[in-house]
Amino acid sequence: MARAGLTPERLVLAGAELADEVGFDNVTVSALARRFDVKVASLYSHLRSSQDLRTRIALLALAELADTMAADLAGRAGRDALAACGNAYRDYARAHPGRYRAMRGPLDPQTAAASAGVRHAEMLRAVLRGYDLPEPEQTHAVRLLGSVFHGFVSLEEAGGFRHTAVPSEESWEWALDSLDHQLRSRQR
Template sequence: MARARMTDESLVQAAAELADEIGFDNVTVPALARKLGVKDASLYSRLTSARDLRVKIAVLALAEMADKVGEALAGRAGKDALVAFANAYRDYAKQHPGRYAAAQLDLDPATAAASAAMRHSEMTRALLRGYHLSEPDQTDAIRLLGGTFYGYVTLENTGRYDSHPRDVAQSWSRTLDALDALLRNWPA
C-alpha cells in the first residue's frame, strides 16, 4: 500500500502527537522519523533543524490553546470568563501535556508576533475588561494570571500535588475564587 503524501500540516500534527506521547523534550527529528516510518533525511527536506521542529509544535499548540480558550470565553464576562479561561487552559494542559510544554517555548519576536501568542494576550485583556482594570494594572494582572495558571498546571502535571489529601480540583476552584476576589478588589 502506498504511503499517503506527507504535508507540512501532517508532519507538525504527528510531531505534536509525539510530544504528547513521549514528552516535548524528547521529540527529535529521528524520533519523528521513526513514528512516521520515514528516513530522517526526508524530514530535513521540510525542516531546517530540530529547533525548527520544536517551534512548529509550539506554534500549533499556541493556536490550539487560543482556539479552546476563545471558545470557552465566548459570551462570558467577569468571574464566569475567568473560570472558563482558566479551565480551558488547564484542560488543554492535561489533555496535551507535550503540546502544553511546547507552548512555553521561548519564540523569537517575529515568530511570536505571527503566532497565536498575541491572541492569548488579547483574550486575557478582554477578560480583564470585566474587572475594569486600566494600565499598568492590566499588565500586572496578566502576569499574575499567567504565572498562577502556569505554576498550578505545571505542578499538577508533574504530580507534585498527588501526595496531599486535598482534592486538586477543589484547590483549583478556590484558587480561581481568590483570583476573582483579587481582581475585583485590585489594590490602588
Template sequence: MAHMVRRAVPCGVADLADEIGFEAVTVSALARHFGVKDASLYSHVRNLQDLKLRVATLALTELADQAAAALAGRAGEDALIAFATTYRAYAHEHSGRYAAMRTDIPRDSPAVNAARRHSDLTRAILRGYDVEEPDQTDAVRMLHPTLHGYVHLELSGSFGHTPRPSETSWQATLTALHAVLTDWPSA
C-alpha cells in the same frame, strides 16, 4: 507523499510530543513515527528547533481557539473560570503540546502572534473586571504565571503528597483570583 508529510509534520510532532513528552522529541523520533528516514524529513524542516517551534505555534493556536470559544458571551468570574478551565483541560489532554508552549520563541516566529492572542484573551477577561492599563499589564502578568504554575505543578505530580484533592485547590485558586481582580489595587 512529500506534500502529505509537509502538512502532517506539525500535527505529527504534536501527537508525538503528547505521546512521549516534548523534551523527548527529536528528528529521529519523528522520522520513526512517520516511517521515513531522518534525511527525508530535512526537506520539510530545517532542524529540531524548527520542529519545536511548529509544535509551539500549533499548540498556542489550538489553545487560543478553544479559549476564545469558551469566553464567547462571558464576563467577569464566568469568563475567568471558562478561560482557566480551558487552559487546564488542554494541558491535561495535550501535555506535550502544553510543554511546547513554554519554548523560547524568537520574535520573528509565527508563534509570537499565537502567543499574543493569549494576552489579548486575558485582557478581554480583565475588561470585565474594569482593570485598565497600566494595571492590566500587571494583572496579565499575574494570571498567566498563576495558571501556568498551578497546571505545571499539577502535571508533574507535585500535589499528590497531600490528602486535599487538587480540584479543591484549583477552585480555591480561581475564587482567590476572582477576589483579587474584583478589588484590583489601582496604582
C-alpha cells in the same frame, strides 16, 4: 523528491502527537522519521531541523489553545470568564501534555509576535475588561493570571499536589475565587 503524503502540516501534527506520547523534550526529526518509517533525510525537504519542528509544534499548540479559549470565553464575563480561561489552559495541558510543554518554551521575538500567543494575551485582557482595571494594573493582572494558571498546571502535572487529601480541584476553585476577589478589589 519528497515522499508522497508527507507535508509540513502532517509532520508537525505527527510531531505534536509524538510530544504528547513521549514528551516534548524527546521530539526530534529522527524520532519523527522512525514514526513514518522513512529516512531522516527525506524529512528535510519539509523541515529545516529538529528546532524548526519543535517551533512549529509550539505554534500549533498556541493556535489550538487560542481557538479553544476563544470558544470557551464567548459570552462570558467576570468570574465565569476567568474560570473558562483558566480551565482552557488546565484542560489543554491534561489532554496534550507535550504540546502544552512546547508552547511554554521560548520563541524568538519575531516568531512570538506572529504567533497565537498574542491572542492569548488579548483574551486575558478581554477577561480583565470585566474587572475595569486601569493600566498598569491590567498588565500586572495579565501576568498574575498567566503565572497562576501556568504555575498551578505545572505543579499539578508534576504531582505536586498528591501529598495531601485535599483534592487539587478544590484548590483550583479556591485559586479562581481568590483571583476573582483580588481583581474585584482593584477595580476603579
